[in-house]
Amino acid sequence: MTDVAQRAGVSLKSVSRVVNGEAHVRPELAERIHAAIEELGYRPDRRARDLAAGTTARTVGYVQVDAANPFFAAVYRGLEDVLAAQGVLLMAGSTDASPARERELLEALIDFRVDGLVVAAAEGSDTLLAREIGYGTPVVCVDRVMTDPACDTVVSSNRGSMRRAVEHLVGRGHERIAFLGGRTAVWTAGERLAGYREAVEAAGVPAWERTGVDQVEVAARTTRELLAAPAPPTALVTAQDRISSGAIAALHATGRQHDVALFGFDDLPFAEQLEPSVSVVAQDPRDMGARAAQLLLRRLAEPERDAELVVVDAPLVHRASGDIPPVA
Amino acid sequence: MTDVAQRAGVSLKSVSRVVNGEAHVRPELAERIHAAIEELGYRPDRRARDLAAGTTARTVGYVQVDAANPFFAAVYRGLEDVLAAQGVLLMAGSTDASPARERELLEALIDFRVDGLVVAAAEGSDTLLAREIGYGTPVVCVDRVMTDPACDTVVSSNRGSMRRAVEHLVGRGHERIAFLGGRTAVWTAGERLAGYREAVEAAGVPAWERTGVDQVEVAARTTRELLAAPAPPTALVTAQDRISSGAIAALHATGRQHDVALFGFDDLPFAEQLEPSVSVVAQDPRDMGARAAQLLLRRLAEPERDAELVVVDAPLVHRASGDIPPVA
DNA sequence: CTGGATGTTGACAGCGCTGTCAAGCCTGGC
DNA sequence: GCCAGGCTTGACAGCGCTGTCAACATCCAG
Numbered sequence: 001m002t003d004v005a006q007r008a009g010v011s012l013k014s015v016s017r018v019v020n021g022e023a024h025v026r027p028e029l030a031e032r033i034h035a036a037i038e039e040l041g042y043r044p045d046r047r048a049r050d051l052a053a054g055t056t057a058r059t060v061g062y063v064q065v066d067a068a069n070p071f072f073a074a075v076y077r078g079l080e081d082v083l084a085a086q087g088v089l090l091m092a093g094s095t096d097a098s099p100a101r102e103r104e105l106l107e108a109l110i111d112f113r114v115d116g117l118v119v120a121a122a123e124g125s126d127t128l129l130a131r132e133i134g135y136g137t138p139v140v141c142v143d144r145v146m147t148d149p150a151c152d153t154v155v156s157s158n159r160g161s162m163r164r165a166v167e168h169l170v171g172r173g174h175e176r177i178a179f180l181g182g183r184t185a186v187w188t189a190g191e192r193l194a195g196y197r198e199a200v201e202a203a204g205v206p207a208w209e210r211t212g213v214d215q216v217e218v219a220a221r222t223t224r225e226l227l228a229a230p231a232p233p234t235a236l237v238t239a240q241d242r243i244s245s246g247a248i249a250a251l252h253a254t255g256r257q258h259d260v261a262l263f264g265f266d267d268l269p270f271a272e273q274l275e276p277s278v279s280v281v282a283q284d285p286r287d288m289g290a291r292a293a294q295l296l297l298r299r300l301a302e303p304e305r306d307a308e309l310v311v312v313d314a315p316l317v318h319r320a321s322g323d324i325p326p327v328a
Numbered sequence: 329m330t331d332v333a334q335r336a337g338v339s340l341k342s343v344s345r346v347v348n349g350e351a352h353v354r355p356e357l358a359e360r361i362h363a364a365i366e367e368l369g370y371r372p373d374r375r376a377r378d379l380a381a382g383t384t385a386r387t388v389g390y391v392q393v394d395a396a397n398p399f400f401a402a403v404y405r406g407l408e409d410v411l412a413a414q415g416v417l418l419m420a421g422s423t424d425a426s427p428a429r430e431r432e433l434l435e436a437l438i439d440f441r442v443d444g445l446v447v448a449a450a451e452g453s454d455t456l457l458a459r460e461i462g463y464g465t466p467v468v469c470v471d472r473v474m475t476d477p478a479c480d481t482v483v484s485s486n487r488g489s490m491r492r493a494v495e496h497l498v499g500r501g502h503e504r505i506a507f508l509g510g511r512t513a514v515w516t517a518g519e520r521l522a523g524y525r526e527a528v529e530a531a532g533v534p535a536w537e538r539t540g541v542d543q544v545e546v547a548a549r550t551t552r553e554l555l556a557a558p559a560p561p562t563a564l565v566t567a568q569d570r571i572s573s574g575a576i577a578a579l580h581a582t583g584r585q586h587d588v589a590l591f592g593f594d595d596l597p598f599a600e601q602l603e604p605s606v607s608v609v610a611q612d613p614r615d616m617g618a619r620a621a622q623l624l625l626r627r628l629a630e631p632e633r634d635a636e637l638v639v640v641d642a643p644l645v646h647r648a649s650g651d652i653p654p655v656a
Numbered sequence: 657c658t659g660g661a662t663g664t665t666g667a668c669a670g671c672g673c674t675g676t677c678a679a680g681c682c683t684g685g686c
Numbered sequence: 687g688c689c690a691g692g693c694t695t696g697a698c699a700g701c702g703c704t705g706t707c708a709a710c711a712t713c714c715a716g
Contacts (some may be wrong), residue, residue, distance in 0.1 A: 001672060011696045016674060024694055041463055046439040047375040047385070048672035051701045055674095057375070057440075059419070068405035068614065070398060077396035080422055084429075089436055091387070091419050094408055101412075108417055111374040112385075135369055245597070252601045269573070270598045273580045286396065329702060339666045344704060352664055376702035379671045383704095663712070671703085681694070686687100 001044065007036040019044050050113075060296065061109030062092035063102060064120045071241065071266065071285045075120055075142055078289020086297065088115070095121045103128055110137065116296045118142060118289075122186040138299040140292045145187050150307035152295040154288050156314040158188050158265075161281040162195030162239070165263040165316055168279075169235045170203040174261060174326045178208040178226050178233035180219055180243050192239045192265060208233060219246025220253075227256055234260060234326035241266035248278065261324040271319060279322025283314045329370065336364040347372050378441075388624065389437030390420035391430060392448045399569065399594065399613045403448055403470055406617020414625065416443070423449045431456055438465065444624045446470060446617075450514040466627040468620045473515050478635035480623040482616045484642040486516050486593075489609040490523030490567070493591040493644055496607075497563045498531040502589060502654045506536040506554050506561035508547060508571050520567040520593060536561060547574025548581075555584055562588060562654035569594035576606065589652040599647060607650025611642045 005015045010033060017025050018033040025033075036042075050057050060083055064072040072094075080090060091109060095102040102121055106128055109117060116138035119129065126146060133139050133149050140152045169177050179196045182189035193211060200207050210226070213219050219238070223246060226233055236251075238244040244264035251257040258276060267282040268274075291310050299305065316322075333343045338361060345353050346361040353361075364370075378385050388411055392400040400422075408418060419437060423430040430449055434456055437445060444466035447457065454474060461467050461477050468480045497505050507524045510517035521539060528535045538554070541547050547566070551574060554561055564579075566572040572592035579585040586604060595610040596602075619638050627633065644650075 012673080013675095013696055014694090017695090020674085026694065029694085041459065043435070043438050045379075045441060045672055046436075047441060048379055048701090049674070051373075051376055051379065051671095051703090052673040053675080054701065066405070067408060068398075068402050070396075070401070073398070073401035073404075074396050076401075077394070077422065080395060084421065087436075089419055089421065089440070091417050093412065093417065094405065107371070108374075108415075110371050112417070113373055113375060131369065248598065248601055268598070270576070270596070270602060273576055273602060274598060275603050340703080341666055341705095342664090345665090348704085352662095354664065357664085373702055376671090377704070379673090379701095380703040381705075382671065658716090660715095661713085663710105665708105665710080667706105667708085669704105669706085671705105673701085674699105675701105676697105676699085678697090679695085681692100683690105683692080685690095 001042065003040055004033065004036045004042045007040065008033045056115045057113055058087055059089045059091055059112065059114045060116050060118060060293075061106075061112075061114040062090055062118045062120070063095060063105050063109070064092060065095055065097055065122070067092065067094045070269075071143075071283070072120055074285035075118075075289035075292070078286040078291075079118060079293045080289075081286070082290050082293035082297070097121070097123060099123065106132070115300060116140070118292050118296060119144065122188060136303065138296055138303070140296045140299075142288055142292045143188055145309075152292075152299055152308050152310075154292045154295065154310045154312065155188070155191075156283045156288070156312050158191035158314070159195035159198070161314040161316065162192040162237070162265065163199045165265075165279075165281050165322070166196050166199035166237055167203070168316065168318070168322055169237070169261060169263060170199065170205065172235075172261065172323060172325055174235040175205045176208065176231065176233045176326070177205060177235045177237060178210065179237045179239065180213050180222055180226075180247060181209070181211045181239035182214050182243070183212050189239060196237060196239075213243050213246075216242050216246040216249070219243040220250040221246075223247045223250035224254065227251075227254060227260070232260075235324075236260055236262045238262065238264045241268060244268055244278070244280070248274065257321075258324065259327055261326070262321040265314075267317060271317075274321075276320035276324065279319045280317050281314050282317045284312060288312055329372070331368055332361065332364045332370050335368065336361045384443045385441055386415055387417045387419055387440065387442045388444050388446060388621075389434075389440075389442040390418055390446045390448070391423060391433050391437070392420060393423055393425055393450070395420065395422045398597075399471075399611070400448055402613035403446075403617035403620070406614040406619075407446060407621045408617075409614070410618050410621035410625070425449070425451060427451065434460070443628060444468070446620050446624060447472065450516060464631065466624055466631070468624045468627075470616055470620045471516055473637075480620075480627055480636050480638075482620045482623065482638045482640065483516070484611045484616070484640050486519035486642070487523035487526070489642040489644065490520040490565070490593065491527045493593075493607075493609050493650070494524050494527035494565060495531070496644065496646070496650060497565070497589060497591060498527065498533065500563075500589065500651060500653055502563040503533045504536065504559065504561045504654070505533060505563045505565060506538065507565045507567065508541050508550055508554075508575060509537070509539045509567035510542050510571070511540050517567060524565060524567075541571050541574075544570050544574040544577070547571040548578040549574075551575045551578035552582065555579075555582060555588070560588075563652075564588055564590045566590065566592045569596060572596055572606070572608070576602065585649075586652065587655055589654070590649040593642075595645065599645075602649075604648035604652065607647045608645050609642050610645045612640060616640055
């Protein structure tokens with residue numbers, strides 16, 4: 001900037017004025033400055049500007065479990081959809097469910113003085129987050145619920161949708177419905193399990209639970225074990241996309257895909273084209289991201305408002321696999 | 329920081345020393361400062377630190393077409409895999425193939441003084457990018473090639489792999505092989521088309537090209553049109569995942585999936601479980617991202633080295649759909 | 657007990673920029 | 687011709703931090 005000022009033969013302040021489009025600069029002078037900027041390829045330093053003006057960086061930090069996972073990628077896109085329109089940039093990182101990494105990320109983001117944080121990482125350093133909320137940093141939780149302190153939150157209707165999916169299976173006459181779910185320490189996993197339990201209890205059919213499944217391969221192996229049982233389940237409920245993938249792979253590999261009903265949580269690519277097509281509870285992660293961004297923006301505008309909980313309805317998408325009847 | 333210094337009764341510089349773990353601070357003093365930091369919940373401001381120390385922000389900008397697209401999300405993850413280990417944070421944005429948005433993003437990223445840029449957006453403001461390279465900003469192109477000035481680049485073996493896929497189809501006896509590709513202004517789309525042409529010309533079978541297909545729905549419609557022709561293609565080659573998705577949907581919807589051979593570019597979720605399972609050229613975008621990050625890191629270390637072109641081999645994954653013979 | 661080496665601390669300038677404020681200029685109305 | 691009022695410009699301080707350097711304290715060898 002000093003170079004630009006020198007080249008144009010003006011003071012720093014005049015350059016600053018031109019760069020920021022302030023009024024009160026003689027057109028002739030402005031032109032000279034523009035020329036100097038052009039020749040030097042000058043771009044102002046946002047960090048210095050924000051520091052000097054006391055403005056925030058207009059950036060938002062996004063902490064997710066895994067950027068390559070379609071769910072989180074879609075949330076990211078949803079955030080971006082609304083944030084980019086406001087000129088807000090995203091800084092993001094994956095935790096791979098490691099609390100240490102989450103802590104590291106959160107701290108790095110805070111050190112950069114992001115305007116707000118969106119956290120889509122189910123487990124982890126609640127304490128650090130709680131503290132940060134205490135200091136007034138706007139935080140929105142996605143797909144995770146924090147109660148102390150309360151925090152703006154966006155979640156799907158995990159429990160209710162899962163319950164309805166299981167009820168559908170019950171309605172088709174199933175009595176041996178196995179549930180494959182993730183680690184129950186994860187809030188959403190717990191909710192979905194609870195939905196399953198509500199449904200089987202209400203129907204008076206036995207609960208058959210396998211939790212702690214968090215990889216495709218484990219889901220496939222578990223499915224094979226289940227199918228090999230003397231009285232195997234006639235229906236499978238898979239509590240998230242990776243588990244569905246594993247179960248579908250196992251079902252196809254053993255040729256049982258037309259015999260065992262399947263209801264998955266999370267929509268799947270090619271769910272329509274698979275044979276049988278697969279019934280799912282379809283979350284809309286992009287929408288969740290967009291809502292999270294809106295919540296964040298609103299909190300930025302009104303810091304004192306009460307924490308808001310947005311529950312996005314995740315509808316059932318009925319396809320063939322959920323309508324397979326129980327075999328005798 | 330001033331608050332911390334006051335509370336601990338020391339100078340700013342001592343706090344700075346403790347925060348940065350410099351030597352030459354009496355343990356007792358350090359402890360007092362730590363206590364003050366703890367009580368005040370102080371976190372240093374990275375922007376101010378970088379500014380004062382003249383260090384870079386240790387951030388990398390990633391410009392992609394669409395964060396929700398699995399290919400770009402995987403590249404992102406690959407970048408993160410190697411960058412996070414170096415304590416480098418990513419700032420990313422989607423362009424949706426809009427040059428204006430790309431320009432905006434690039435400028436914003438530059439204003440934040442990122443250490444380097446990774447660009448995975450096929451079309452766009454080469455001029456701005458070229459200029460930035462001229463100013464010495466490290467830039468790595470992924471899935472796009474820029475020649476003037478040369479720039480570190482990571483691409484798949486687009487042309488060769490596509491040629492081999494078509495050759496495989498030819499080897500199975502196909503003579504009516506239709507190609508569904510994206511907009512040829514996009515470098516990768518052009519390369520894949522070129523690979524197709526090489527193969528059909530060598531085999532002496534007619535070229536049958538449909539380009540400019542860039543949405544799932546368009547791909548599906550085009551596929552239906554192709555199949556409705558008097559002498560429909562006996563094999564389809566789809567030049568990217570979204571086109572494959574559309575073609576597969578159309579094939580299944582019309583019940584022709586077992587009659588028409590299909591070879592797709594980009595691996596697909598459930599490619600194995602679909603019936604028929606689908607043959608593809610499998611790019612490894614996560615690896616591409618990792619290599620891009622390595623290239624960037626290397627250039628950061630040695631700014632003067634020649635631009636490097638990394639071609640990642642994209643192997644053919646033979647499954648059932650590529651082996652369907654031509655119907656008479 | 658002295659000198660030099662080493663350890664500890666803080667004052668101060670300055671990173672690139674903006675806010676404040678005052679100085680100098682021009683305008684038009686009387 | 688004079689002055690109030692507005693326009694244009696730049697000097698300067700300071701955002702939160704670090705580098706430099708000088709001041710002072712402490713230690714040990716001779």
